[in-house]
Amino acid sequence: MPSAPPHAGARDATELGRRAQASNTMSNNKPVFIFRAIASDIGDFKALAEQAVRLKKYGRVEMTISGLAQKARYEIPESGNAWHEYASNNPALHKFFPHEKIAPFVPAEFVQKNVRALQERLKVIRELGLGASFWAGEPAFLPEAFFRANPHLRGPRVDHPRRSKHEVFAPCIDHQETLEMFAWMMAELVRRVPELGTFCFKTNDAGSGICWADWLYSGPNGPASCRQRSTGQRVAEFMGALREAAVRAGGDVRVFMTPQFRTGEMREIACYCLTAATWMAAAAGGASEAGPTRPWSRWDAACSTHAIR
Numbered sequence: 001m002p003s004a005p006p007h008a009g010a011r012d013a014t015e016l017g018r019r020a021q022a023s024n025t026m027s028n029n030k031p032v033f034i035f036r037a038i039a040s041d042i043g044d045f046k047a048l049a050e051q052a053v054r055l056k057k058y059g060r061v062e063m064t065i066s067g068l069a070q071k072a073r074y075e076i077p078e079s080g081n082a083w084h085e086y087a088s089n090n091p092a093l094h095k096f097f098p099h100e101k102i103a104p105f106v107p108a109e110f111v112q113k114n115v116r117a118l119q120e121r122l123k124v125i126r127e128l129g130l131g132a133s134f135w136a137g138e139p140a141f142l143p144e145a146f147f148r149a150n151p152h153l154r155g156p157r158v159d160h161p162r163r164s165k166h167e168v169f170a171p172c173i174d175h176q177e178t179l180e181m182f183a184w185m186m187a188e189l190v191r192r193v194p195e196l197g198t199f200c201f202k203t204n205d206a207g208s209g210i211c212w213a214d215w216l217y218s219g220p221n222g223p224a225s226c227r228q229r230s231t232g233q234r235v236a237e238f239m240g241a242l243r244e245a246a247v248r249a250g251g252d253v254r255v256f257m258t259p260q261f262r263t264g265e266m267r268e269i270a271c272y273c274l275t276a277a278t279w280m281a282a283a284a285g286g287a288s289e290a291g292p293t294r295p296w297s298r299w300d301a302a303c304s305t306h307a308i309r
């Protein structure tokens with residue numbers, strides 16, 4: 001991220017910039033070791049964490065704390081579905097800290113078990129002086145009942161048609177309401193896990209997906225309302241919303257994506273993310289053009305020559 005310009009700005013925005021720069025400096029100067037522990041048993045998790053401690057002298061060590069306490073069996077249709085047998089093992093923000101619009105559609109007991117498991121892991125890493133990371137598949141598919149109640153938020157079909165007899169859908173992240181839900185869930189994660197250093201999400205695979213992406217398993221699909229938006233813009237806005245929510249909640253969190261996009265989409269995403277980072281640095285420094293609305297038209301102008309569609 002380039003240096004923020006030395007403008008005097010709003011205290012809040014300046015603080016955002018300081019934290020963003022501090023985060024960048026840390027990741028540039030020292031390696032960050034992330035252990036994606038999938039152990040559901042806390043004893044196994046602790047054994048791995050104790051081995052990870054030896055890397056502390058070389059950099060920051062983070063243990064992934066987002067493993068589910070159990071498979072999300074409530075997601076599996078009564079008649080069964082082979083695809084759900086693995087997709088329902090994937091963590092997602094809403095399985096720990098569901099936004100109030102999602103919470104009625106996720107069993108409270110399931111959420112409580114996941115939070116309890118997360119707290120047990122937190123106790124271990126706090127005793128050992130380690131950092132935390134959260135790994136998830138996002139935007140993750142949501143129960144059909146959610147979309148029946150909120151039809152305007154239905155995004156792309158994200159199951160694998162060769163393995164699935166039941167369609168599932170992720171929310172459309174082009175919708176401001178969806179971004180606000182994710183921002184709330186990310187903020188809640190940061191409040192509950194102040195040690196969080198990294199949020200990493202996989203997408204377009206195993207029950208997660210982004211509207212109109214070429215490599216969605218059913219092919220590019222989504223609502224007509226967002227079809228004309230660029231993949232780069234929608235991904236940059238999603239990642240920016242997560243990052244901004246984390247920082248505003250007091251976190252110093254790097255947001256990473258494990259993508260499944262074709263090369264042209266990746267170039268477009270990279271361009272939009274870089275342009276967004278430049279703008280956010282300017283906003284954080286209090287530059288006069290900074291405002292509550294991101295300058296999409298300028299992003300489009302800067303990135304149009306990089307997009308290969």
Ligand SMILES: [Zn+2]
Nearest residue numbers: 172174211226
């Ligand atoms: Zn969309």
